[in-house]
Amino acid sequence: MLTQKEILSTIEMIDRQHLDIRTITMGISLLSCCDSDAKAACEKVYDKITRCAENLVRVGEDIEQEFGIPIVNKRISVTPIALVAAASETEDYVPFALALDRAAQTCGVNFIGGYSALVQKGMTEADKKLIRSIPEALGRTELVCSSVNVGSTRAGINMDAVALMGRIVKETAARTQERDGLGCAKLVVFCNAVEDNPFMAGAFHGVGEAEKVINVGVSGPGVVHHALQSVKNAPFDVVAETVKKTAFRVTRMGQLVAREASERLDTPFGIVDLSLAPTPAVGDSVARILEEMGLEVCGTHGTTAALALLNDAVKKGGVMASSSVGGLSGAFIPVSEDEGMIAAAQSGTLTIDKLEAMTCVCSVGLDMIAVPGDTPAETVAAIIADEAAIGMVNNKTTAVRILPVPGKQVGDSIEMGGLLGSAPVMPVHPESSAAFIARGGRIPAPLHSLRN
């Protein structure tokens, strides 16, 4: 029998500690939509998405009401469009993005992910066409998210793709200049991208996945922060145990919602992604958890160790709570989306270099970082290369979502609103990486023996 204390603790987590389901994401395979006629392919894409995800938002809202747990986002991920559009005889892939956008609007979802290409080893003609169309596609759509995988532990890093993505990020910022380069918030460059990630902007439905699938992303930095407040000054094994117990509870809730959604939508359950996904709201910050462990400001010495403990304990607690764990699973450190990170970056304690170190031990990478608008494309590419190298060598997913904000300098700040938050423009190293990026070619896959 449940005790009053248990019931009230759940209610308090939801009411005061921002506990929520961050997203229910329906993955839909679009491989059946290939057509030599691009117009026909786009129609098939629209029809299939709107047919499969017709009830997604309504079911999400029903679950929200019955269980009393907020489900912040309902989203769709699709097969990387470079694979779908490859069959079409066309030079212009933007209509595919427009079809995705229309379908997302019709279904009422927040975002649709999968305007993507996987080019870790090489680029097909279709991959090149898709990547070159990203700035226009993101400039002309509202809800479409794009991602490009430029490296993997098995294939190495495709440095031609890295160089190209440096330019694409800059062009995307220029295309969405009037909105402070907001298009870049919808563009992720990955190494070791996962096929079942429910979180945006990097979600796509991998080719190894089923026809359609339900993936759920949980959240809960506020709950972990609150739990750690009860173990002040305790040794780290106590901290780890506390995080594990909290992650277990949060994930059980995610598993319950995933199972309900899967049954009601008659769609197989895929995975629960156990991520601590912060929001700009006070009390929903990953940085504040690290500070609760005893750091004056996130970004000071000790931050990487604190994050390593947090990331690992979240996974250990969550794994037992769900029948299938996947996606990115860990702690996210998006600067603009985390109230504590914003404050730490504004104070100058949290720098890009420290964030890069933190990405060695957290679940993703350099995320939602605003840099000066005059940052050269080669520098953006070199940042991507560094991050991809960390992912490649450490056998983990890493990503870069960076906004070179047109017309802004260090000291300025941009407001994106909603979950995207606000970001102080952070300095990058002024020294050039141009000759490094100009080399092109591939960085070979790393050796995974002789590990001393």
Place this chain on the structure above:
Amino acid sequence: MNAIVSVIGRDRVGICAAVCTKMADYGINILDITQTIVQGNFTMIMAVDLEKANASFGEIKGGLEELGNGMGLDIRMQRQEIFDAMHTI
């Protein structure tokens, strides 16, 4: 279907009566009630059975919220599974 109804707010005369009457109106059977008052703060948790309820989950939830608003109370109803999931293995 079982649900948990939680009533939280400042203590006053007639909370229990009003909530229980509302339950009876909806044809909801009350399985268990616990109630505490600490320094004038009223907390009541009810386990209820919606099997023979005469309205939908959404309608009942809305009706309880309305009752709560009128009395300065926070009344919510959630399916029991969410609490079971989070607190039992």
